[in-house]
Amino acid sequence: MKGRIAIIGGGFTGLTAAYYLLKHGYSVDLFEKANDLGGLASSFIIHGMPIEVSYHHIFKTDIFLINLAKELNLENKLKWFKSSTAIYYNNHLYSFNTTKDLLRFTPLPFIDRLRAGLVILFLKQLKNWKILTKKKAIDWLYKWAGKNVTEVIWKPLLVGKFGEYYQTISMAWLWSRVYNRSHSRQFRVNELLGYFEGGFKVLAISLEQNIRNLNGNIFVNTQVNKISTTSTNLVKIYVGDRVHIYDKVIVTTPSDVFITLAYDNNANKSVYLSKLQKIKYLGAIIILFSSTQNISNYYWHNINDISLPFLVFINHTQLVPREWYSGKYVYYLGKYVPHDHEYFTMRDDDLALLWFRSLKKIFPNFDQSLIQTIKVFKLKYAQHIVDCSYEEIIPEYNTDIPNVYLANFTQIFPEDRGVNFAIREGINIAKIINY
Numbered sequence: 001m002k003g004r005i006a007i008i009g010g011g012f013t014g015l016t017a018a019y020y021l022l023k024h025g026y027s028v029d030l031f032e033k034a035n036d037l038g039g040l041a042s043s044f045i046i047h048g049m050p051i052e053v054s055y056h057h058i059f060k061t062d063i064f065l066i067n068l069a070k071e072l073n074l075e076n077k078l079k080w081f082k083s084s085t086a087i088y089y090n091n092h093l094y095s096f097n098t099t100k101d102l103l104r105f106t107p108l109p110f111i112d113r114l115r116a117g118l119v120i121l122f123l124k125q126l127k128n129w130k131i132l133t134k135k136k137a138i139d140w141l142y143k144w145a146g147k148n149v150t151e152v153i154w155k156p157l158l159v160g161k162f163g164e165y166y167q168t169i170s171m172a173w174l175w176s177r178v179y180n181r182s183h184s185r186q187f188r189v190n191e192l193l194g195y196f197e198g199g200f201k202v203l204a205i206s207l208e209q210n211i212r213n214l215n216g217n218i219f220v221n222t223q224v225n226k227i228s229t230t231s232t233n234l235v236k237i238y239v240g241d242r243v244h245i246y247d248k249v250i251v252t253t254p255s256d257v258f259i260t261l262a263y264d265n266n267a268n269k270s271v272y273l274s275k276l277q278k279i280k281y282l283g284a285i286i287i288l289f290s291s292t293q294n295i296s297n298y299y300w301h302n303i304n305d306i307s308l309p310f311l312v313f314i315n316h317t318q319l320v321p322r323e324w325y326s327g328k329y330v331y332y333l334g335k336y337v338p339h340d341h342e343y344f345t346m347r348d349d350d351l352a353l354l355w356f357r358s359l360k361k362i363f364p365n366f367d368q369s370l371i372q373t374i375k376v377f378k379l380k381y382a383q384h385i386v387d388c389s390y391e392e393i394i395p396e397y398n399t400d401i402p403n404v405y406l407a408n409f410t411q412i413f414p415e416d417r418g419v420n421f422a423i424r425e426g427i428n429i430a431k432i433i434n435y
């Protein structure tokens with residue numbers, strides 16, 4: 001045995017790190033505070049089938065995830081489906097899948113449609129994204145895509161995702177979204193998106209089984225409350241009234257949580273801590289519901305109308321077979337909000353009522369009486385703010401506490417966070433420990 005490692009957090013970063021470290025001969029204990037594994041991509045059962053608390057799909061470019069699925073013999077569970085996207089703008093739904101759709105997108109004058117297409121083409125070809133890091137996405141778009149394209153297509157997306165921070169977001173982040181998305185299409189007209197039959201739960205269960213088979217320990221419902229070091233630089237972790245001692249500890253919780261675990265009273269004024277303190281997070285509010293009604297024939301709906309309370313409407317069973325959910329249609333509504341937003345404290349019933357009223361504006365035929373199940377999820381650490389100086393505050397994997405490592409989605413840049421990159425983080429941190 002090479003050493004005793006504790007991993008805090010049983011999302012996909014923690015699970016992947018545990019799996020690879022065990023394969024390299026370490027002893028691993030993984031602690032997860034929730035009663036289930038999977039973190040932001042954890043699941044619950046709807047109509048007999050696991051489904052994520054927040055909408056999830058897989059891109060063709062998600063190579064770390066696809067390779068892990070192959071390694072775990074889950075290839076037959078990873079299915080690919082034709083996606084379809086629409087934009088809701090000015091009281092209309094517009095199909096937005098192909099170049100033809102863009103050329104037919106009447107909210108923009110024809111010359112702007114061409115301009116929008118050229119900007120996407122440029123971003124798709126661009127390899128040296130570093131030149132965009134210090135450029136604000138909104139300014140860059142006004143300059144190159146123009147006022148109309150920016151205000152109709154891009155600004156509502158930035159506002160929806162980053163709220164009051166939308167003007168600060170780095171163009172490198174937006175480049176990565178466009179680049180990965182367009183390369184995910186390859187030569188197809190319609191994008192193919194992946195999803196596991198049985199949801200991401202299938203991947204979490206397989207990692208869990210492999211970890212246990214390799215003699216790793218997983219403790220769910222087990223919150224770590226504090227981390228400190230001994231005089232010989234072993235690491236102590238505090239769980240309830242017990243203290244466990246390890247050679248090394250990997251923290252995969254959000255950075256804010258890591259601060260409370262490891263930096264007592266903020267007495268430590270290190271550069272590392274000041275980087276962690278500068279990271280700003282938004283939460284996500286998700287309403288998941290099932291119905292006997294088919295509300296729309298598109299999978300993904302960008303709501304480009306900032307007067308509506310949600311950013312996205314997803315018809316999950318337009319992507320995957322609804323037979324998986326006993327024939328019911330399954331939908332998500334979602335929005336990113338700051339932690340002090342009223343949606344965090346609003347009663348679930350009131351929130352659902354408010355959002356359903358807006359959904360009816362988009363789809364006048366939407367019939368609330370046909371809804372079967374409604375679940376509201378409020379996720380505190382859902383997205384971080386990737387502004388133009390974000391690169392300077394990305395925390396290193398090696399923290400300033402001896403033998404304590406950090407691996408979470410704040411280290412992913414310029415890509416958007418995702419399970420694919422969580423798996424990459426898990427692999428990276430395992431390599432660093434096993435150097």
Ligand SMILES: Cc1cc2nc3c(=O)[nH]c(=O)nc-3n(C[C@H](O)[C@H](O)[C@H](O)COP(=O)(O)OP(=O)(O)OC[C@H]3O[C@@H](n4cnc5c(N)ncnc54)[C@H](O)[C@@H]3O)c2cc1C
Binds near residue numbers: 284407
């Ligand atoms: C709305 C939304 C939509 C998304 N859509 C997609 C998508 O379509 N495709 C995709 O690939 N990705 C998507 N993602 C992103 C993806 O879910 C995340 O990037 C990924 O799950 C992050 O994994 P992680 O392990 O790094 O972090 P997390 O999942 O946050 O895991 C951290 C874990 O630490 C645990 N923890 C926290 N504190 C403690 C403590 N004190 N003690 C013990 N445990 C603790 C938490 O409970 C959690 O389980 C989406 C995310 C959101 C919010």
